[in-house]
């Protein structure tokens with residue numbers, strides 16, 4: 001079940017599997033084989049389904065379904081329900097497997113390889129309220145290319161586009177556009193879902209709204225997303241990409257908050273922290289030019305922690321003059337270190353697909369498929385200074401293992417009916433420690449210990465932080481994470497997946513055996 005023997009998932013009740021081998025485990029493959037499908041099952045060479053981007057947890061399933069149709073998914077779930085008096089078989093949809101802690105895996109269960117689902121061509125509605133209908137297994141990069149043919153594109157993104165629609169909508173999909181448009185889950189009009197009862201249900205704000213909002217940010221607990229209708233807006237051709245530096249955290253965060261609260265602002269606002277940085281993972285200004293090369297060359301950080309504000313404005317080249325005026329005005333309202341203004345101009349696609357370039361570089365050096373003990377937190381604005389003071393330079397003494405992103409969003413603009421859990425303030429910060437554990441070092445344990453120190457600090461200082469892409473050890477912690485939303489979450493689970501078949505890798509519920 002743990003091919004490389006390095007199981008650092010720290011959940012005793014789930015990770016050291018206490019589930020006894022299925023009493024009828026030998027009969028399960030033959031029972032699955034009786035299903036009439038458009039696709040097929042594989043029962044051998046399943047290691048791929050026990051691996052994810054995190055590369056920390058490895059749970060071998062008993063079978064992988066390669067569905068061709070939605071009905072393959074529905075029939076499989078119904079069959080497992082039918083078998084539930086004799087087996088604890090569970091089902092995990094696997095998008096791209098870019099989870100961090102085994103969330104798309106199923107120990108001795110069935111993994112559904114969503115990428116094999118037949119994807120009918122995307123339907124793009126180009127009218128007054130534009131949208132695109134896509135498969136739940138579609139990659140965001142493909143949606144970008146297809147919608148651009150109509151001069152349109154989705155409005156809210158993730159930093160990396162080689163992720164599936166179903167995978168990001170099960171979490172939230174947060175990036176530098178979320179301050180204005182909300183996360184990706186707030187930019188969806190309709191879903192088609194196969195529930196944990198095996199039913200295929202269409203849902204939206206108007207139809208089966210409880211399921212719709214439950215599934216959005218629902219960590220795969222209520223259904224498998226097979227189609228999504230995603231809101232689109234006009235797309236520009238180019239972007240002006242700007243980075244400026246600060247040595248004071250409060251000046252940096254004040255400017256970020258000012259920008260996300262202005263009506264006429266940038267289209268994308270993020271930021272990151274640099275603590276004693278060196279190395280390949282940190283060539284942060286490789287493609288940027290200083291506005292004033294002489295002044296920039298004289299700038300020295302004197303070993304201080306630096307905070308980089310990153311802003312982007314989309315534009316069409318015909319309107320470059322207006323754009324430059326707008327940018328100048330916006331920059332004049334900020335208090336960055338004047339010599340540290342760096343600019344770049346790239347195409348809209350190049351900007352949105354920027355992390356893929358890093359992927360190619362890291363892959364070529366064998367640094368992509370390493371363990372990724374990432375930690376993502378949502379911190380309320382009222383405590384972000386306490387967080388920065390307690391963590392940057394104190395708990396985290398350098399960030400040579402990878403970037404630390406930090407940026408605020410207007411949560412007041414987010415839909416609070418989804419399953420996503422956030423701190424209860426109008427402005428919250430996403431802080432992402434995106435570490436890589438390099439081969440041949442004690443990096444993984446060191447980073448995981450450091451992550452735990454950050455979590456302990458947040459708890460002790462009662463910052464009201466919430467994990468994003470959450471990972472917890474037991475149901476009490478999940479209950480604390482959901483807080484007042486826990487009851488609704490549990491009710492939805494019993495309505496749409498009563499035997500807790502779906503997404504066992506999230507480790508929120510344990511599958512029940514039905515008593516027939």
Ligand code: FAD
Pocket residue numbers: 052053092093094095096097098099100103104105114136137157158159160163164165166167168170171172173174175219220223224225226355469503505506
């Ligand atoms: P998987 O890992 O395959 O699945 C994730 C979860 O969703 C699992 O529980 C799985 O069972 C379930 N699931 C998968 N498909 C479906 C479906 N069709 N229906 C229902 N449930 C399903 N996230 C952000 O928000 N913002 C970012 O900027 C961002 N950047 C990232 C950059 C990189 C390099 C990586 C690796 C990840 C990044 N992420 C980001 C995190 C990403 O959103 C999650 O890892 C997401 O889960 C990945 O999608 P996936 O398609 O690989 O899903």
